[in-house]
Amino acid sequence: MKSLPIDGVLPQLLNALRERRNAVLVAQPGAGKTTRVPLALLKETWLAGQRIIMLEPRRLAARSAARYMAAELGEQPGGTVGYRVRMDTKVGPSTRIEVVTEGVLTRMLQEDPALEGVGAVLFDEYHERHLHSDLGLALCLQTQSLLRDDLRLLIMSATIEAEPVAELLGDAPVIESTGRQYPVETRYRPLGPGKRLEEGAAAAALEAVREGDVLVFLPGMAEMRRTDTELRRLGLPDGVKVAFLHGSLPLQAQDEAIAPCGPGERKIVLSTSIAESSLTVEGITAVVDSGRMRVPRFSPRTGMTRLETVAVSRASADQRRGRAGRLGPGICFRLWSQQQQLQLPASGTPELLEADLAPLTLELAVWGVHDPLELAWLDPPPQGAYAQARELLRSLGALDESGRVTPHGRRMAALGGHPRLAHMALASAPLGWGDAACELAALLGERDLLRGERSADIRLRLEALRAWTRGGAASGRTSEPGFAAAAAKTAAEARQWRRALAQQLGASGSAAVGGPATDASPASPASDAPDASIAPDVSAGFAAPVAHAASAASVAPAASRASASPGASAASAADAAAGADGSGASMARAASAEPPWGLLLALAYPDRIAQRRPDGRFLLANGRGAALAHLQPLSQAAYLAAAELDDSGTESRIDLAAPVSIEELEEAMETRFQTEETVEWDREAGAVRGRRRVKLGALVIREVPLHRMNPDEVADALLDGIRQEGIGLLPWSRGARQLQERIIAMHSVNGTYPDVSDEALSANVGQWLAPFVHGMKSREDLRRLPLTDALESMLDWPQRRELDEQMPTHITVPSGSRVPVDYSDPAAPAVAVRLQEMFGMRQTPRLGGGRLPLTLHLLSPARRPVQVTRDLESFWSSVYFEVKKDLKGRYPKHYWPDDPLSAIPTSRAKPRT
Template identity: 55%
Template sequence: MMKQLPIDPVLPDLQRILRSAANAVLVAPPGAGKTTRVPLALLNEPWLMDQRIIMLEPRRLAARSAARHMAASLGERVGETVGYRVRLDTKVGPRTRIEVITEGVLTRLLQEDPALEGVGVIIFDEFHERSLHADLGLALCLQTQQVLREDLRIVVMSATIEAEPVANLLGSAPIVRSEGRSFPVQTHYLDRPSDERLEHLTVRSVLHALQHDPGDMLVFLPGAAEIRRVEARLHELRLGNHVRIAPLFGVLPQGEQDAALAPCGPGERKIVLATSIAETSLTVEGVRIVIDSGLMRVPRFSPRTGMSRLETIRVSRASADQRRGRAGRLDSGVCYRLWTVQEDRSLKEQSTPEILEADLTALALELAAWGVTDPSELQWLDPPPTAAMTHARELLRRLGAMDERGVITSHGRSLAEWGLHPRFAHMLVNAVPLKQTKLACMIAAVLGERDFMRKDTGTADADLRVRVEAIHKFALAIPSKQSASGRHSIEHEDSPTDVGRDMNYLGWTMPGYSVDAASCRRIAAEARHIQESVPLSDQEPEMDIHSIGLLLAFAYPDRIAQRRTDGRYLLSNGRGAILPDSGSQAISVSPFLVAADLDDRGSESRIYLASPVDLGQLEDHCQQLMKQEKSVEWDREAGRVRAVARLKLGALVLKEQPVASPAPEELLTALLQGIADEGLEILPWTRAARQVQQRAYFMHCADSSWPDLSDEALLDSLEQWLGPHLYGLKSRNDLARLGLTDILEAMLTWEQRRELDASVPTHITVPSGSRIAVDYSDPASPVLSVRLQEMFGLQDTPRIAKGTIPITLHLLSPAQRPVQVTKDLASFWQNAYFEVKKDLKGRYPKHYWPDDPLAAMPTNRAKPRN
């Protein structure tokens, strides 16, 4: 008889609702038992009529674990009444009625059979995690239910979620709530923010808990790298044979995962080091202590750059509460949070749904395969962001998977059938005629895993070929294990120590590198699994390692990179990139490479993994990405218009050659653009030309019917006033032949030129007889700069514009330095002159300084002639 679980009292309510309603929402806290009890409770409902139950789990580990628990409760083995389907591993049989599957598997089932014949109910477990596949799967299932299968039931189950929005999405579905069962958990925070390394802080917290608290321990860390560092440090401390340290993350071998979940033996204590995988679906037996780093690692996609990266972020309050609840499942417990109370107040209430931050290329392809060109045709809890969808469609068009209307192509349909990211599927399809399919499978497998190589010191080699060669050698040296069906199995019971021993025994080493042997086995098995669904050629030769760059170019046409003269790179998508110091000279000096892994921080991305590619390979196999482009443009460095033909791949210029005899109109357009870019100073301005411009602008400021000849207006209207004079000109030297004075005067009517000469004189004759130019650079205040002595005898300020505007006088010393600025000459003579005279007479005693300036003789010499 099965033991009572907290979910059991509400199961009759759920059964009753589904007998009359199509949909339901079940909310129950972690550990209530919903994952293993709900499918069994629905198995014999009359409306199911021998149809199958499909339950979706976000993670493979949780899917296998749930299937095993349900099968055990029926006294059966997995694959009989209860089975599972996850990527690379399937255990179902002809009698299987309950299938636990991961969410990507549901999408494949829907695309193959939109009506889901033979399926009575779809259960979305742990929906609060809001994975991309869960949101897509629910949207597709709702359309199937509305259009093809009114009898199909949908149940959404969650630990912590606002149930009402989900219920509304499901057509006002009834909500069933289970209060669950938990024991009190004492929560501790840090006294102050810590700048200690995470692994050191975590180890110190583990040691404290071992001394002060009973029970097993569950430690939440952001990723596998942190788990391995904490594990290594704890082993160094030699905690004793009674303390077992068990890592738990998604890509561990099945044996290690089972060991982490299994209860301890008598007198033994267990420390489970886990990622967020242990937050909800999984039950880790015996845990009464939780140590929470408060961090998790999530993918972040940038529509701006078209790149994704893993980012370590703070958990939400909901996730933190779920983690703490793990300590109170069996008895009272304790939770150590590695952050302060003040930091706790700033946590977000819920995690951001993956659909709002992920790469949507695969989703866009699935929608196109479903026949949807506009996501708004489906029902979403959160619709896909427009920017990310736009980028996804653009990539699919570049891959040939979608046409300009957003309709899937035949090539796109073939990509959608592979169950891989469209980039990798496109690479594999193109590898077939090249007879390099095995190599493409190996590349896809390597890039689908975390990097299994770490350089012992310094920066790791960014050359992807090193990884592929290593996995190839490993796969050849260690034969794969096979299941009874003959399929290669990705999961093995070998521990990392066993695999490492195999590698050492075979003499397979990577000097200077630390190699994760378990990852190597997983990658090799994944490559073999991909090969099983690929049409391999019977005559396929040995893998050509020099083809890696070309195959990458198929997958990442937007990341083909060209080396610049300064050693940096330009990507075909227009972004810059830098290659860190690399151990491989072959990649660092390559004119072209393809970046498979890079970040999107700053103006230039940092390349982590890449492979060289030969220009000839690109020309032979990537012609669809290239275009011939003729350009007639201004070359600033040469100071002339150049006409060139370019072979371009995105933003990259692969080849360039001059074009003879471009059209005159093209030359004119390029020259005008060059002048606009360089500014008007590139034109041959003379003093007379500037004065025409300034005088005319002076009149424009007084009367808007005059043309505006300011620099800004001239730049804005280059084609109109200057264009007719540029035909046949190509360079800066040619421009020097222009007569700007005549060109500018031609912009005025005959009447305006006459009025300009009459009202706005170029020069004014002063009392000394000198003819001095007027400065009109400031239209509000034209200036006449003249030596003070040349103005003796003139009582009033000279005026222009038919006597309406006084000139601003800059009265100069004999050394041509201003001693007075005035528009009222008469006032200057009466008041300021005598003070100025004292100063100037002392500094220039040989010059003429009369007591009565109005009666004195003006002079342009030191003293007037007798």
């Protein structure tokens, strides 16, 4: 066994785990922690013959690590060292080290919370912070605290900040290994203006392949295919092959990508971040890093997850760079500038903080946790996303109204996969379409088989898959590069779903699954199936689909109520979801050979049932808008069930969907439909209208007029209409408006008077107007509303009397004339009066008990304004004499005394003698 850097700290690590239950190991890439540490722990006395479980974030890394350790012992996987990953398990009676992917540990803990027979759990590459690794650690810490104080936990990583992790583990010791890293030269090659990512990646790869094998990091499969095309356009040197490394590829294709080249050959491996850590791609001497990666982002606002292409962190960039220096000196081409390097985030965001939490929430409910804060987390789950997930699970019948897991929910968790897909499979079995649901779940869990297909119709993908499955013949879209491999992987995934579903349905599972079988798969690689000599772990769980999470429907299905009762089974929950009246059975009997794909999607995504609007766009059951990207046959469907939506804009784009009839939905999902009677203000009609509606979430399926309406509800709706349209809807006479203004003016000096501004009247319309609108229901009826009486009703009798005294409608001026008061500006009531009528009045009249002076608009004999004042005394003593000169010249026959305070006021040209 060759020496590795980790060997230098193994004694320190072993001693730490003898004295303490937990430890943190920080070891640089290439140190050998993944393969040396588990083998070293096997000899420890505290292990006492128990097994070691080591978590790897990816299947490829798990299988690679197990094979390497088995080879070190001179064995094959399934002996002392084995592995459990999705669709591939090799463990046996003598297995002591099990390398598993993260979801497998969750299943093991749910089946046996005490982890009997397990002495240590190792979390490798923990810095990647996948959702299931955080969940697994939280569950293991509780197991250690409550049930197994002898259980050892070891966190291993290359780039993690060790102190917070050590604190979470009870101030665990931290052991560091420097690793063995050969020098790597870094060259920055930023993309020029207008230059595409694949052009820069291909050019750098062709330059680097002259010296050895090249690993190219790209965001996803689309960029990988475009880079492959660009490489072939530029011209590959003789003896150079291109390989893909992507999580959606079959395991055999992944193994070929990391295998060493034959004599005289070189390779360019196009990979996502799957090759960033945990495994060594044999022969790599150069790395080309695009600096981009694709991550799922969940929005609690919309309840949907979408993939976003983001810049890598500095930690990830260093990990990628290190791939070139694992086996010898290397070179790294970075397709960005040194300035951009400084702007990269230090580390990535944990998946737990940005992912759809429905799978985690279901696992916590099965574990018995209602509040995630009951467990210890490095970063607790966000409350918004967690609450959204609970609503979804309640909608699917996995949780009861109190938030406890139902029997149906337990079967969903045991079945694996995303809760939506698990519910679909379980609910479809009583309908006779369990087999088709498994096929659909497998298709939704993988990448789109028909990349670039303009139509969003998922039936095209299913037809292509079934055509390939029946004969393996390559024709049309099925002959495109990569289709056969993707179809083989999807078919294998469907078989895994069927096995798991049959196991959950019990002895009658095979019959209950029903539907046309599609297991015959001539082109499926043998490596996709577990070794027949090793017991398969069909409950190991499935990866959650990336872009298929959404908010819960507002109406809980019958499955929720049925499965919440003691002893209820998943089958009964599915029966309830299919229709409590036995309609599910009739559907199964009458079903044609073609499965109702839209209905199956609706079972998984009830909140994404879409109704076509008159303009061709769609409304989803969750209330959001959606639209197809372009005109296509699906555009004519009255109803769709959408499986995949892009929520990047104000309106979601429908990427995958199938048509569904309202009759199918009503028969199979009867309890999701609600009938409501509404009495509402119809703005267009200008009247209250009653309607009886059948609704599915936010969708109005049918609507008929309601002729007999409750009078109180009519009055409430009319008042609501006034709120909506404003009090301008009321019949404002001149007297009513003046009364309102007088009360407002009084309110400004005496706060005991009500606020009757337009805004206040509109906000409190139900309090002051309700007694006056009974028997009315339209804009026409409101014309006979006694609005003055309604306003006066807001005042008691003393207030009415005081209002007349202190805010009168008219005042009497010295000439004896009664002049109306203008309250249009309640803060400054005004009167317009001829100057001559005010002779003899020294002080400005005041209202509101002397607290509000009148604004006097003094007029000429022709009633033209000559002065505006609120200080009459000052006007007489100064301004009057200037005004007098002007008026006397224009109106010489009128009376213009030298002393206005002693003069006789008059409404005529001259006072009577």
